[in-house]
Amino acid sequence: MSGQITAEEFTDALRAHGVRSVTGVPCGHLAGPWALFDGAGELTPAASEGAALAVAAGWELAGRMSAVLCQNSGFGNLVNPLTSLLLPYRVPVLVVMTMRGWPDPAEDEPQHAAMGGSTVALLETLDVPHTVLWPGKLTEALDRAAEARAQGRPFFLLVPRGAIGKSAGAYPAGAPADDRLTRPRAVSALMAELTDELLVSTTGYLSRQAHHERDRPGNFYMQGSMGHASAVGIGLATARPDRRTVVLDGDGAFLMHLGTGSTIGASGAGNLTHVVVDNGCYESTGCQPTTSGGLDWAALGRGLGYRTVLTCDRAEDLTGRLRTALTAEGPVLLALTVQPTPGEVHPRATASTGPVQIAERFRTAATGAPAAAGPAGTDGSAGTAGPAGTAGPAQDHASREAP
Ligand SMILES: Cc1ncc(C[n+]2csc(CCOP(=O)(O)OP(=O)(O)O)c2C)c(N)n1
Structure with missing residues (x-):
């Protein structure tokens, strides 16, 4: 993506904005900032996006400015604490959320289509301030986040695919040993x-x-x-x-x-x-x-x-x-x-x-009745597909892309 921000620029901008602690559930498209915050000891991984929002709310209630990193597949997990904690209690957490299945759902995997097509509309329905991180617009976006914060409102920074760079070799894995499971x-x-x-x-x-x-x-x-x-x-x-x-x-x-x-x-x-x-x-x-x-x-x-x-x-x-x-x-x-x-x-x-x-x-x-199937290779199931035309396979344009 042209106009890509490096992971370092992005994390530094969040720190300059005042963010001191970060939590969330990872997305491959935020792998760079995740690794940098983690390496600096500023990151607490959360079990779910809803828990992440609540952890961040706790930080905010204790006077520490915080951000949540996640992807929009986790939006469903965080709607409850968003609507029943952040909004009524006016806790202004910054949520950095990658946009899967958007802008064109056909460009991503099928499980992202419904959420990709409705994330922005859902935020609008909930009256939660948000903006897309367009190329070259990070400062403007964070200014809007600051305005929302001044009103005690959370803010969603929506990150398109490829908007933020990766951080090379963030979590290296050694070669698998012969006696170890993989x-x-x-x-x-x-x-x-x-x-x-x-x-x-x-x-x-x-x-x-x-x-x-x-x-x-x-x-x-x-x-x-x-x-x-x-x-x-x-x-x-x-x-x-x-x-x-x-x-x-x-x-x-x-x-x-x-x-x-x-x-x-x-x-x-x-x-x-x-x-x-x-x-x-x-x-x-x-x-x-x-x-x-x-x-x-x-x-x-x-x-x-x-x-x-x-x-x-x-x-x-x-x-x-x-x-x-x-x-x-x-x-x-x-x-x-x-x-x-x-x-x-x-x-x-x-x-x-x-x-x-x-x-x-x-x-x-x-x-059906339990099949009298044998072990691997004897049930003739490899490559099995349902009746032609029942549901077309998705394109494999992103087959190596991290979820
Ligand atoms: C609600 C939600 N949050 C985040 C993601 C992104 N995501 C896809 S796979 C994955 C990692 C799953 O980790 P684990 O269950 O340990 O399996 P592993 O990838 O290690 O095999 C994540 C975070 C998602 N699909 N859904």
């Missing part, structure tokens, strides 16, 4: 073990990996709805108690809606297996650290009420743990500690199969 190793082993289980996979690289390893009608790839794969899993597992449901989750997604873990524990769903691939970061948006570093998965799983709790961090133990996880009495939590491998990125499922088609063929798989 996302590709973990997902490939899981997919090889599946027979007639229903699988729901989380947004980002994990769904891409599952699709790459073994596409099958019984896979429901979620793009977007971050953190809700496990809730979909409860619905599936309780509606089809005769089938095993497997949820493939990331640590960032799991933590975003951690409360669902308690719902799973309370559900007692004996046929639910929840596999969390913990790489310690939001790998899909640039490997920004999550807060899973100090997490005790075994204690967490037991505390939430999962009946069987398993962990694994060594490649040699993987197949055994997966087999136990797929057959043990549920709810089962299997936490896999893996090394990030951001260099291995595959196309999104919707590059070849549209979302309606993914849902239709999954519904057929989920509502």
Whole structure:
């Protein structure tokens, strides 16, 4: 994008504006400023965009000027604290929000279309001041943010794709060691073990990996709805108690809606297996650290009420743990500690199969009698597509772009 601001210019401008602390949930398009604020010790990662807005409100209430970094897919998560905390209590947080699915939804992935087309209108409906970060207009935009602040109002700075530069090598990942688990190793082993289980996979690289390893009608790839794969899993597992449901989750997604873990524990769903691939970061948006570093998965799983709790961090133990996880009495939590491998990125499922088609063929798989399918490669499912014309696949113009 011409007129791009460097990540350094942007972070310095926010500091000059008075911002002292930053929180949020990462977006690949804000990877540069995120890394710079993080490196300077000014950033607190939040579990969700709503929590980020509330953290920032706390800072503001304690006299510290703050900003939230996020993408507009998280707008839905922050509307509640925006309308019931920031607006009525007049807490003037600055929100820097990237605009996915905008200005042309067809230029982005399908899960961004509805929000991309309505973000500006929603802000207008809520009477929340905002402006787009047009090239060369940062100073003007921050002046408008200052005006809103003087009135005790929050302000949204809307960032188009490519408006802010990246920061080179922000979170470097070392080469994967032979004995360590990685996302590709973990997902490939899981997919090889599946027979007639229903699988729901989380947004980002994990769904891409599952699709790459073994596409099958019984896979429901979620793009977007971050953190809700496990809730979909409860619905599936309780509606089809005769089938095993497997949820493939990331640590960032799991933590975003951690409360669902308690719902799973309370559900007692004996046929639910929840596999969390913990790489310690939001790998899909640039490997920004999550807060899973100090997490005790075994204690967490037991505390939430999962009946069987398993962990694994060594490649040699993987197949055994997966087999136990797929057959043990549920709810089962299997936490896999893996090394990030951001260099291995595959196309999104919707590059070849549209979302309606993914849902239709999954519904057929989920509502039919359990298929007497064999393990990987014997069910003829690779590359399966629904009936021609039911839903066109999205273009893969952004297949390597971070979510
Ligand atoms: C509500 C929401 N916020 C932010 C994003 C952007 N986003 C897409 S994937 C992703 C990272 C997911 O992290 P994790 O679950 O740990 O999986 P990993 O990428 O590490 O495989 C983020 C932040 C999103 N899609 N939705």
